[in-house]
Amino acid sequence: MCKKNGNSLVAALVVASALGAFFVGGTHAQAPTSLEIATKSNQVFYYAGSDMKVRILMTLTSSGGQARIREMTMLRRNEGTAGEQKYFIYFHQPADVKAMTFLVVKYPGKDDDRWIFVPAVNMVKRIAAKDASQSFVGSDFTYEQVSGRDVDADEHKLLREEKVGDRDCYVLESTARSPAEYSRKVAWIDKATFLPIKEEYYDAKGELFKVFSADEIKDIGVVPTIVQRTMTNTKTGHATTVVFKETAYDVGIEDDIFSERYLREPPRKWVQ
Amino acid sequence: MGGKTSRRAHTSVHDAETFLQVAIGHRRGRIGEFLRAALFAGVLAAPVLAGDAHAQAEFHGYVQGNYTFRTADPDCPPGYDCAVMRADDRMQLTLDLASADGRTGAFARVDLFYDGLGDSSGVDAREILADINLGFLSARLGRQVITWGLGDLLFINDVFPKDWVAFLTGAPLEYLKLGSDALLVGAYSSSLNAEVVVIPVFQPDEVPSGSPLFFYDPAPTLTDWTVEKPPVEYQNIQTVGRAYRSFGRYEAALYASHGFYGTPAARPDDPSAPTSLIFFYPRLLTCGFTFQGPLASGVLSFEGGYYDSLDDPSGTDPYIVNSQVRGLAAYQMQPWAEASLSFQYYVEAMQDYAAYLDALPPGLAESDELRQVVTVRLRQFLLHQTMTTGFFALGSPSDEDLYVNPFVRYQLTDELWTEVGGNFFSGKEAATAYGQFEDNSNVYLTARYGF
Numbered sequence: 001m002c003k004k005n006g007n008s009l010v011a012a013l014v015v016a017s018a019l020g021a022f023f024v025g026g027t028h029a030q031a032p033t034s035l036e037i038a039t040k041s042n043q044v045f046y047y048a049g050s051d052m053k054v055r056i057l058m059t060l061t062s063s064g065g066q067a068r069i070r071e072m073t074m075l076r077r078n079e080g081t082a083g084e085q086k087y088f089i090y091f092h093q094p095a096d097v098k099a100m101t102f103l104v105v106k107y108p109g110k111d112d113d114r115w116i117f118v119p120a121v122n123m124v125k126r127i128a129a130k131d132a133s134q135s136f137v138g139s140d141f142t143y144e145q146v147s148g149r150d151v152d153a154d155e156h157k158l159l160r161e162e163k164v165g166d167r168d169c170y171v172l173e174s175t176a177r178s179p180a181e182y183s184r185k186v187a188w189i190d191k192a193t194f195l196p197i198k199e200e201y202y203d204a205k206g207e208l209f210k211v212f213s214a215d216e217i218k219d220i221g222v223v224p225t226i227v228q229r230t231m232t233n234t235k236t237g238h239a240t241t242v243v244f245k246e247t248a249y250d251v252g253i254e255d256d257i258f259s260e261r262y263l264r265e266p267p268r269k270w271v272q
Numbered sequence: 273m274g275g276k277t278s279r280r281a282h283t284s285v286h287d288a289e290t291f292l293q294v295a296i297g298h299r300r301g302r303i304g305e306f307l308r309a310a311l312f313a314g315v316l317a318a319p320v321l322a323g324d325a326h327a328q329a330e331f332h333g334y335v336q337g338n339y340t341f342r343t344a345d346p347d348c349p350p351g352y353d354c355a356v357m358r359a360d361d362r363m364q365l366t367l368d369l370a371s372a373d374g375r376t377g378a379f380a381r382v383d384l385f386y387d388g389l390g391d392s393s394g395v396d397a398r399e400i401l402a403d404i405n406l407g408f409l410s411a412r413l414g415r416q417v418i419t420w421g422l423g424d425l426l427f428i429n430d431v432f433p434k435d436w437v438a439f440l441t442g443a444p445l446e447y448l449k450l451g452s453d454a455l456l457v458g459a460y461s462s463s464l465n466a467e468v469v470v471i472p473v474f475q476p477d478e479v480p481s482g483s484p485l486f487f488y489d490p491a492p493t494l495t496d497w498t499v500e501k502p503p504v505e506y507q508n509i510q511t512v513g514r515a516y517r518s519f520g521r522y523e524a525a526l527y528a529s530h531g532f533y534g535t536p537a538a539r540p541d542d543p544s545a546p547t548s549l550i551f552f553y554p555r556l557l558t559c560g561f562t563f564q565g566p567l568a569s570g571v572l573s574f575e576g577g578y579y580d581s582l583d584d585p586s587g588t589d590p591y592i593v594n595s596q597v598r599g600l601a602a603y604q605m606q607p608w609a610e611a612s613l614s615f616q617y618y619v620e621a622m623q624d625y626a627a628y629l630d631a632l633p634p635g636l637a638e639s640d641e642l643r644q645v646v647t648v649r650l651r652q653f654l655l656h657q658t659m660t661t662g663f664f665a666l667g668s669p670s671d672e673d674l675y676v677n678p679f680v681r682y683q684l685t686d687e688l689w690t691e692v693g694g695n696f697f698s699g700k701e702a703a704t705a706y707g708q709f710e711d712n713s714n715v716y717l718t719a720r721y722g723f
Contacts, residue, residue: 095686134610261460269373
């Protein structure tokens with residue numbers, strides 16, 4: 001759930017924009033603080049562009065090797081500057097969930113609003129759920145890991161800087177302040193793009209249970225984007241790989257798409 | 273069943289079938305129906321595809337087996353096998369067509385079924401429609417399933433047809449809703465949305481009328497039944513509408529409908545010396561509202577409606593349901609990981625109770641002025657959401673009856689799922705909404721392979 005207040009996020013975003021300009025300028029007069037790194041990373045990972053359309057292929061693999069597929073089109077639109085976002089998801093497969101649609105309105109500092117449309121009975125249902133602990137369609141990603149978590153829901157600490165492969169990274173430790181799936185997360189954040197290259201999730205006992213890796217990063221236009229990522233549950237061996245098959249930013253998704261009307265009447269222009 | 277009014281399975285198959293055919297005959301046809309459906313789909317699809325080289329088509333479906341076994345042990349009429357309540361094999365075919373610009377489309381969802389109980393097969397055209405999006409306007413024409421309102425198995429502003437037989441005999445929940453042959457027109461804006469549905473030919477609910485269901489029959493000696501559906505006339509066109517909008521994170525809607533009760537009323541042909549029962553559909557006017565929004569970490573919902581029984585304005589006709597006020601309050605939340613819990617409180621208040629009591633013929637079961645219902649639904653996902661288990665429980669303190677539906681569903685692969693569950697009914701009185709179905713308690717097994 002996106003806990004904590006929005007005002008500090010606004011402030012953080014302002015800082016982030018300033019930082020962005022600063023970094024683009026290329027002057028490394030001062031290393032960014034842990035909060036600045038977390039804020040900037042959150043911004044590039046979850047808020048890139050004014051909107052985004054992406055066709056996602058999710059492969060869930062059990063420890064025994066059985067694979068399950070979730071294919072969907074996700075439309076995302078940023079609303080204003082306070083961090084509010086809308087997500088529209090249309091499921092292509094498996095056949096059982098074909099044409100199911102899903103709407104999420106994400107508010108910083110408040111619970112999200114969610115609606116699901118069940119085509120077999122032509123019913124829209126509003127549902128309440130906790131993003132921090134709810135798996136997204138049975139995958140190893142929680143809702144929060146799909147749509148983002150408030151930066152100030154965690155306490156951030158810059159541990160060190162080190163290389164992952166050929167990328168220089170900040171190693172950032174985030175300790176949960178408000179309810180989360182983890183008690184502590186360590187992220188390797190690429191200094192160049194601010195995208196997370198690797199993340200380790202630790203449970204309340206301090207044991208590693210999940211590992212995230214950015215498997216492929218591509219420039220979509222001018223936006224560096226993780227087009228393939230994997231989350232592996234190291235305790236169960238279950239893993240989820242997410243591939244962005246078609247990604248586009250700033251495509252002009254209209255605000256009214258994120259409505260009950262289009263849940264019931266999926267916008268073919270966008271989801272085909 | 274000692275001491276209770278008998279729940280009767282109609283021993284005459286002819287009666288039950290006649291009733292079914294009269295009531296829902298147009299839905300479950302055989303090859304003729306299929307051809308008509310195919311033709312209709314073709315007519316609807318033609319303008320979509322004509323001259324459109326980039327039109328898109330998607331084809332899906334499933335094969336499904338659905339078997340239900342009675343766990344109750346009623347006095348089974350001779351010649352009946354009461355043990356099996358449903359033996360239904362079907363293939364659903366779904367065709368979705370769209371023009372290249374996505375503005376127009378056609379859709380068909382048609383079931384080919386074999387009913388092992390009646391040893392019959394046929395075509396069940398569940399939805400066949402065409403739609404068009406004209407910017408702020410949308411229209412959809414054809415057979416379509418429509419679900420409105422906020423209640424979970426409790427309906428106030430959803431006056432669209434339902435198949436209670438499928439529901440009671442353990443069919444997947446989506447088979448509770450029947451399509452309406454209708455025109456839906458919607459107008460949408462950021463400040464207000466409105467939809468109007470016009471249903472030219474009245475479509476009743478499918479209600480228990482004989483084997484395999486036992487139900488309360490107030491006049492078991494009258495075995496001669498006739499069904500009078502409202503004739504197809506201009507004044508019998510059903511119209512249903514709603515208007516809705518959001519207020520920040522809150523959503524509000526107003527509803528109205530003019531048509532008929534979906535479940536039939538019954539009156540004897542001659543009250544003093546009855547020889548047969550006539551089933552008919554009284555006129556109904558409804559208006560109502562819904563309101564929904566966040567509360568704490570859950571969703572709070574309210575729904576209300578007034579059921580104006582137009583054919584019995586004073587409440588003095590003993591064979592027609594009195595006007596009612598219906599209300600619902602519900603709350604849904606996530607109590608722990610991968611779970612959903614919801615509660616509902618529902619009430620029906622009869623409007624002319626004194627008149628109803630005065631007019632009630634001797635021997636007929638007396639209803640309470642207030643019918644109250646509480647429900648709980650719990651759903652738990654397990655094993656990366658490949659297993660879902662939970663239950664729905666409905667109890668009425670006024671009717672003193674109970675309905676419980678526990679279930680486990682397992683998704684063996686992306687294509688194949690299977691579900692085992694039960695529908696258990698119990699009640700003190702034989703005449704109450706769920707108590708009457710006590711002898712129909714069952715377990716069901718469904719397996720579906722999607723493609």
